[in-house]
Amino acid sequence: MARKQSDYLAALLSDDDFRLEDDVAPPAGNASEATAEPASLPPIEPRPRAERSRGTTLLGRESALARVATGEVRQVTQLLLDPARVRIWPGNARSYAHLSEESCRELIDSIIAEGGQKVPAVVRRVEGDADHDYEVIAGTRRHWSISWLRGHSYPDMQFVAQVAQLDDEAAFRLADLENRARKDVSDLERARNYAHALRDHYGNHMTRMAERLKLSKGWLSKMLKVAAIPDAVLSAFASPADVQLKPAYPLAQLLDDRDKAVAIRKEASRLAREQANRRADGRPAIVAADVLKALLAAPDAERAKPEPMTIVSRHGRTMATVQSSNRQGVTLRLHAGSGANREEVLNAVRNLLIQLDGEGRGLQT
Numbered sequence: 483m484a485r486k487q488s489d490y491l492a493a494l495l496s497d498d499d500f501r502l503e504d505d506v507a508p509p510a511g512n513a514s515e516a517t518a519e520p521a522s523l524p525p526i527e528p529r530p531r532a533e534r535s536r537g538t539t540l541l542g543r544e545s546a547l548a549r550v551a552t553g554e555v556r557q558v559t560q561l562l563l564d565p566a567r568v569r570i571w572p573g574n575a576r577s578y579a580h581l582s583e584e585s586c587r588e589l590i591d592s593i594i595a596e597g598g599q600k601v602p603a604v605v606r607r608v609e610g611d612a613d614h615d616y617e618v619i620a621g622t623r624r625h626w627s628i629s630w631l632r633g634h635s636y637p638d639m640q641f642v643a644q645v646a647q648l649d650d651e652a653a654f655r656l657a658d659l660e661n662r663a664r665k666d667v668s669d670l671e672r673a674r675n676y677a678h679a680l681r682d683h684y685g686n687h688m689t690r691m692a693e694r695l696k697l698s699k700g701w702l703s704k705m706l707k708v709a710a711i712p713d714a715v716l717s718a719f720a721s722p723a724d725v726q727l728k729p730a731y732p733l734a735q736l737l738d739d740r741d742k743a744v745a746i747r748k749e750a751s752r753l754a755r756e757q758a759n760r761r762a763d764g765r766p767a768i769v770a771a772d773v774l775k776a777l778l779a780a781p782d783a784e785r786a787k788p789e790p791m792t793i794v795s796r797h798g799r800t801m802a803t804v805q806s807s808n809r810q811g812v813t814l815r816l817h818a819g820s821g822a823n824r825e826e827v828l829n830a831v832r833n834l835l836i837q838l839d840g841e842g843r844g845l846q847t
Contacts, residue, residue, distance in 0.1 A: 561645065574619070603642065606653065650683060668723040673706065708731055749780035792804075796822070796826070800820060803815045816831075
């Protein structure tokens, strides 16, 4: 862990709103083991061997108990839990639904090799949920991996966790700290998690949020900007995990311009169809760099198009033309002499408006 992260973790764990429960008794049916933070004893004057042998055990026990009583040493209980009784806290950036055997394979193999989970997760108690006793704040992949192992030849595997008392804002900071070091948490997942936290925990005060998370305000601003990229544009990428902060930020800026956003949405729709066709045919997806390049170039390409959108009748003659489509509305020209009857013209106009809506240029935008 980098020095900045280790300092932040130390500050986080020292906050009044975050503390591990002391002397937690596990629920019925669960095993537990208690550990105490190591503390050095004051120097003791040498004594005869026989006297030392009589007094060392008693002295050590009394000293340890005294340190626990004064709060100098904190006992932390590790619980062995059934993962089915532990739910996932929705405030975590990691998408539990997108975890898989492949993405957790290294962790699964490590747990098997070591005979169980060695690094405990952090959980907190829940109330009013008949199906769950705890929820995971940090340790989502560990929970998924233990759950997977219990269903695949390791039914006795237990989920190891430490119980913490903390509110939602402190839980968010703890989960965020863990996710910063995880390569499998995408920039988009973190960005959208930050956007939700800004609203839910910080009253939309970005400066306060940046201070609490020990982040640059400028960097946080960019993350929140990327979080605002709509799903219709993100569908152009093969996976949301392909959306990285630095290259996606210029795209997010372009989307602030409504006219440019129309062209980007149209290109995104085309790319999404192409991605779907490639998946259906078993072909490789369009790589993220090419998708981003096409989306960024879409506004200029749209302006360079010389031909307006037209509809041709069954007689091969122009029936309708889109003369303009902008924030003021859609302007259509209906051509005489196309050979189409009124019903055909009305159907053509209806289909044209549906197409424009799908591209973000219609009357619904």
